[in-house]
Amino acid sequence: MGALHDGHIALLRAARDRERSVVATLFVNRAQFDDPNDFAAYPRDEKFDLNVFEECGVDVVFVPNEDELYPNGLSSRIDAGPVAHGLEGVRRPGHFDGVAMVVAKLLYLTKPTCAYFGQKDWQQTRVIAQMVNDLDVEVDLVTVSTVRDANGLALSSRNALLVCNELEAGRSLFRGLSSACDAWVQGERSPRTLLTVMRAEVAMEPMVTVVYADVRHALTLAKMESVNVPFVIAIAAEIGGVCLIDNVVVGDGLIDVELDPR
Amino acid sequence: MGALHDGHIALLRAARDRERSVVATLFVNRAQFDDPNDFAAYPRDEKFDLNVFEECGVDVVFVPNEDELYPNGLSSRIDAGPVAHGLEGVRRPGHFDGVAMVVAKLLYLTKPTCAYFGQKDWQQTRVIAQMVNDLDVEVDLVTVSTVRDANGLALSSRNALLVCNELEAGRSLFRGLSSACDAWVQGERSPRTLLTVMRAEVAMEPMVTVVYADVRHALTLAKMESVNVPFVIAIAAEIGGVCLIDNVVVGDGLIDVELDPR
Numbered sequence: 001m002g003a004l005h006d007g008h009i010a011l012l013r014a015a016r017d018r019e020r021s022v023v024a025t026l027f028v029n030r031a032q033f034d035d036p037n038d039f040a041a042y043p044r045d046e047k048f049d050l051n052v053f054e055e056c057g058v059d060v061v062f063v064p065n066e067d068e069l070y071p072n073g074l075s076s077r078i079d080a081g082p083v084a085h086g087l088e089g090v091r092r093p094g095h096f097d098g099v100a101m102v103v104a105k106l107l108y109l110t111k112p113t114c115a116y117f118g119q120k121d122w123q124q125t126r127v128i129a130q131m132v133n134d135l136d137v138e139v140d141l142v143t144v145s146t147v148r149d150a151n152g153l154a155l156s157s158r159n160a161l162l163v164c165n166e167l168e169a170g171r172s173l174f175r176g177l178s179s180a181c182d183a184w185v186q187g188e189r190s191p192r193t194l195l196t197v198m199r200a201e202v203a204m205e206p207m208v209t210v211v212y213a214d215v216r217h218a219l220t221l222a223k224m225e226s227v228n229v230p231f232v233i234a235i236a237a238e239i240g241g242v243c244l245i246d247n248v249v250v251g252d253g254l255i256d257v258e259l260d261p262r
Numbered sequence: 263m264g265a266l267h268d269g270h271i272a273l274l275r276a277a278r279d280r281e282r283s284v285v286a287t288l289f290v291n292r293a294q295f296d297d298p299n300d301f302a303a304y305p306r307d308e309k310f311d312l313n314v315f316e317e318c319g320v321d322v323v324f325v326p327n328e329d330e331l332y333p334n335g336l337s338s339r340i341d342a343g344p345v346a347h348g349l350e351g352v353r354r355p356g357h358f359d360g361v362a363m364v365v366a367k368l369l370y371l372t373k374p375t376c377a378y379f380g381q382k383d384w385q386q387t388r389v390i391a392q393m394v395n396d397l398d399v400e401v402d403l404v405t406v407s408t409v410r411d412a413n414g415l416a417l418s419s420r421n422a423l424l425v426c427n428e429l430e431a432g433r434s435l436f437r438g439l440s441s442a443c444d445a446w447v448q449g450e451r452s453p454r455t456l457l458t459v460m461r462a463e464v465a466m467e468p469m470v471t472v473v474y475a476d477v478r479h480a481l482t483l484a485k486m487e488s489v490n491v492p493f494v495i496a497i498a499a500e501i502g503g504v505c506l507i508d509n510v511v512v513g514d515g516l517i518d519v520e521l522d523p524r
Contacts, residue, residue, distance in 0.1 A: 072395060075344060076340055076341065076342045076343055076393055076397065077343065079339040080337060081337025081339070083337065101397070105396075108399055109398050130337050131338055134336055134338035134363065135363070135370060137370060138370065
């Protein structure tokens with residue numbers, strides 16, 4: 001969806017390193033916004049984005065307009081099932097229907113052998129994996145780790161909507177995730193306790209309002225009685241009217257984030 | 263779904279005449295049956311079907327089992343929108359979700375340039391057209407006219423579930439459709455009147471219970487205030503515990519059925 005940052009560049013570089021040729025798509029997909037104001041406010045800078053694509057060695061850029069991608073509007077809905085129903089699926093009704101549809105369309109239209117997505121939108125990667133599996137789309141999916149600034153804030157196009165002290169406050173999300181991770185490493189297995197630890201850390205930052213905080217099975221996104229690998233801890237929080245999301249995923253023998261970025 | 267009859271053979275011949283190579287799929291798709299008893303009772307004769315495919319010059323037969331087509335079950339749903347919501351969509355909740363999904367999967371797996379469907383399942387052809395359009399599936403769709411027996415009964419795999427006098431009674435569906443067509447040709451434009459004419463004709467057959475009878479825009483399947491081309495007259499009726507469907511489609515300057523088969 002453009003407004004490219006180092007997180008996107010990590011996707012482009014991963015693709016460039018591994019693939020014979022790289023196609024980038026650029027389309028701010030109205031269908032995945034539940035809030036028209038959010039769609040209107042979404043940062044756009046096509047000229048800048050196209051330069052980034054060129055600098056990253058992208059071979060083909062696909063920048064459809066709405067009339068090209070939705071010539072007859074849109075009637076169909078794809079509901080990817082349980083993976084789409086919690087977390088962001090609750091906060092943004094219909095969001096993942098729009099994501100699943102536009103990704104299905106873009107996969108049909110660009111026919112990649114492999115498609116790259118960012119871990120920051122972890123649930124999105126699971127929704128797309130489910131859709132690709134159920135529809136028998138022939139594509140391999142790669143999830144690239146979240147890129148963070150020096151203080152742990154996950155890079156996001158929405159960060160451009162925050163001012164300086166709000167960005168500072170946003171760093172509490174990763175501090176919270178890391179505290180919960182710490183607690184898990186120390187042996188804590190209760191989801192409720194892990195989330196309490198996380199919320200306490202985030203609550204130290206008064207500008208931040210937690211929208212949800214949850215720990216789920218990393219692949220199915222099912223709730224867990226006891227937190228065992230693989231799992232994802234996910235948080236959404238509002239700062240200055242902007243909602244940011246972040247997560248850490250802990251897999252078999254692997255913790256994909258530094259445990260203490262403070 | 264097999265249990266092949268001359269309606270399917272018309273599809274195979276149309277494909278054989280027009281295409282370089284022909285792939286036939288054979289799969290009784292549990293996901294499109296709202297009623298497990300209906301699924302269990304659906305006629306199956308794979309050996310017979312494979313012979314028919316061979317006789318019709320099919321090059322490739324794709325006969326997946328459920329584990330192959332749904333290795334991880336099925337989570338996603340495709341709702342094709344308004345075209346899927348009336349008529350059969352009301353009578354068989356979830357039916358078109360299952361149809362849209364299995365056809366999407368089969369199109370992905372077999373990658374035909376052109377896919378052939380029968381007009382008898384007119385609404386299904388519109389659901390598939392909508393899904394193919396929304397998902398940008400690269401395939402041309404061809405609808406092949408309904409094949410009828412000498413008395414007008416639309417061929418259907420379900421006819422095998424009827425005994426002799428029930429088959430006889432089933433012919434009233436096409437008599438009803440034809441009466442409504444006659445009335446339209448005479449200048450009648452009220453949907454209510456056309457349907458009254460149709461129901462009166464069908465009601466002369468006491469073994470038949472009409473489940474629905476409707477006239478809709480042929481492409482969008484929207485209800486119409488005044489019946490103008492293109493339109494479809496559709497009927498579903500139960501005979502001896504089996505539900506049969508039939509339709510006539512009237513397009514620009516074209517009536518695709520004989521007006522009076524009696």
